Amino acid sequence: MATLYLGLISGTSADGIDVALASFARKPKLLASLTHPYPEDLRRRILALAQGDGRIALDEFGALDVEIARAFAAAATALLQREGVAANKIRALGSHGQTVRHRPLGATPYTMQLGDPNVIAELTGITTVADFRRRDIAAGGHGAPLAPAFHAAMLAREKNVSSKIGRVVLNLGGIANITILPGDEKQPLRGFDTGPASCLLDAWTAKHLDQPYDKDGAYAASGRVDETLLKRLLSDPYFAEPPPKSTGREVFHLTWLNEHLRGLALAPKHVQATLVALSAITIADAIRTRARGAREVWVCGGGVHNPVLMAAIADALAPIPVESIAQIGIDPDFVEAMTFAWLARERLDDRAARNVYTVTGARGPRVLGGVYYGG
Numbered sequence: 001m002a003t004l005y006l007g008l009i010s011g012t013s014a015d016g017i018d019v020a021l022a023s024f025a026r027k028p029k030l031l032a033s034l035t036h037p038y039p040e041d042l043r044r045r046i047l048a049l050a051q052g053d054g055r056i057a058l059d060e061f062g063a064l065d066v067e068i069a070r071a072f073a074a075a076a077t078a079l080l081q082r083e084g085v086a087a088n089k090i091r092a093l094g095s096h097g098q099t100v101r102h103r104p105l106g107a108t109p110y111t112m113q114l115g116d117p118n119v120i121a122e123l124t125g126i127t128t129v130a131d132f133r134r135r136d137i138a139a140g141g142h143g144a145p146l147a148p149a150f151h152a153a154m155l156a157r158e159k160n161v162s163s164k165i166g167r168v169v170l171n172l173g174g175i176a177n178i179t180i181l182p183g184d185e186k187q188p189l190r191g192f193d194t195g196p197a198s199c200l201l202d203a204w205t206a207k208h209l210d211q212p213y214d215k216d217g218a219y220a221a222s223g224r225v226d227e228t229l230l231k232r233l234l235s236d237p238y239f240a241e242p243p244p245k246s247t248g249r250e251v252f253h254l255t256w257l258n259e260h261l262r263g264l265a266l267a268p269k270h271v272q273a274t275l276v277a278l279s280a281i282t283i284a285d286a287i288r289t290r291a292r293g294a295r296e297v298w299v300c301g302g303g304v305h306n307p308v309l310m311a312a313i314a315d316a317l318a319p320i321p322v323e324s325i326a327q328i329g330i331d332p333d334f335v336e337a338m339t340f341a342w343l344a345r346e347r348l349d350d351r352a353a354r355n356v357y358t359v360t361g362a363r364g365p366r367v368l369g370g371v372y373y374g375g
Helices: 040-051 058-083 117-124 134-138 148-156 199-209 215-221 227-234 254-261 268-290 307-317 335-348
Strands: 004-010 017-023 029-036 090-103 110-114 128-130 166-172 175-181 190-196 294-300 322-324 370-372
Touching: 004 058, 004 335, 017 058, 017 335, 029 058, 040 058, 040 090, 058 090, 058 110, 058 117, 090 117, 090 335, 110 134, 117 128, 117 370, 128 335, 148 166, 148 175, 148 190, 148 335, 166 268, 175 268, 190 199, 190 268, 199 215, 199 254, 199 268, 215 268, 215 307, 227 254, 227 268, 254 268, 268 307, 294 307, 307 322
Parallel strands: 004 090, 090 128, 166 294, 294 322
Antiparallel strands: 004 017, 017 029, 090 110, 128 370, 166 175, 175 190
16 A cells, blocks of 8 residues: 655645645655635634734734644544545655745745644644745745645656656746746756735735635636736836745735835726736746746646636747646646645655755755654
């Protein structure tokens, strides 16, 4: 029987915890998956911390760390119970946690993911690997993105994907990031965060429609792109910075958007349409500039279900084909969760270089993640 692993992550949207049950014997294989919602009050508090000024009582911060861990443990348990898999059949659980702040630059760089792995290990009884990002930051890197190594491993064994042409894997989460897979072994693996994907779209929809996201992109489709606003948004210096680079909700949030809206009288639907254009243009510019040999783009993440966003990206990148990674038999919704299941395996096997320092900018290869043994 194949050795089993669990991977868990909640992204910048904090809309739930993705859980993947996976094996990696011959090639990465998703065996079962689940998206477990946060309790609404907990989600509200997470977003308030992530989008606000960071001021929070120490007791509230400690409580959030434990409550998020409990939610992660409940998500893992729910999937195992549904699938009839005993906890003692899982070699390890890789937990990304919930990012509430990511500051990889400055005099005291740091990144912060909540969800105490001690609590997860105690409640599930499964050896838990967590805290994957901070060692890379300590070594001078950005601690992100971490998925490129798994993208390379995942696609390397796909029979219907050529290894001799330039490929880009585009992840559309709250933030968009790309993995640039080399066309030959002499080229390094590269990748970085391009900027917002769905975080601003979701936040603007929540504010004006009281809905968590723009279903099927209908809200954006009802508006038109405002060129003045788009030009202002594109002027943000992040987009022109060379990699390595990473970003998050602490940069691209509604306050940032409102500053660029100052003096403009736009209907909210037109702002939504312009935000789609912002995501599409910055993604396309990043790929054309940094992955000039790209001949195909495979897309994963929640944004793959937004047809308006996908069409805008395809238009901006034409004639390069842009396809959901589902087209080659990989579930686009759980690639990130599988990444952390895979990283847990790599950690237990004590493999280095999984931070892909050519991506993060760290001083060299580092073994990522702390191990918290189950009961």
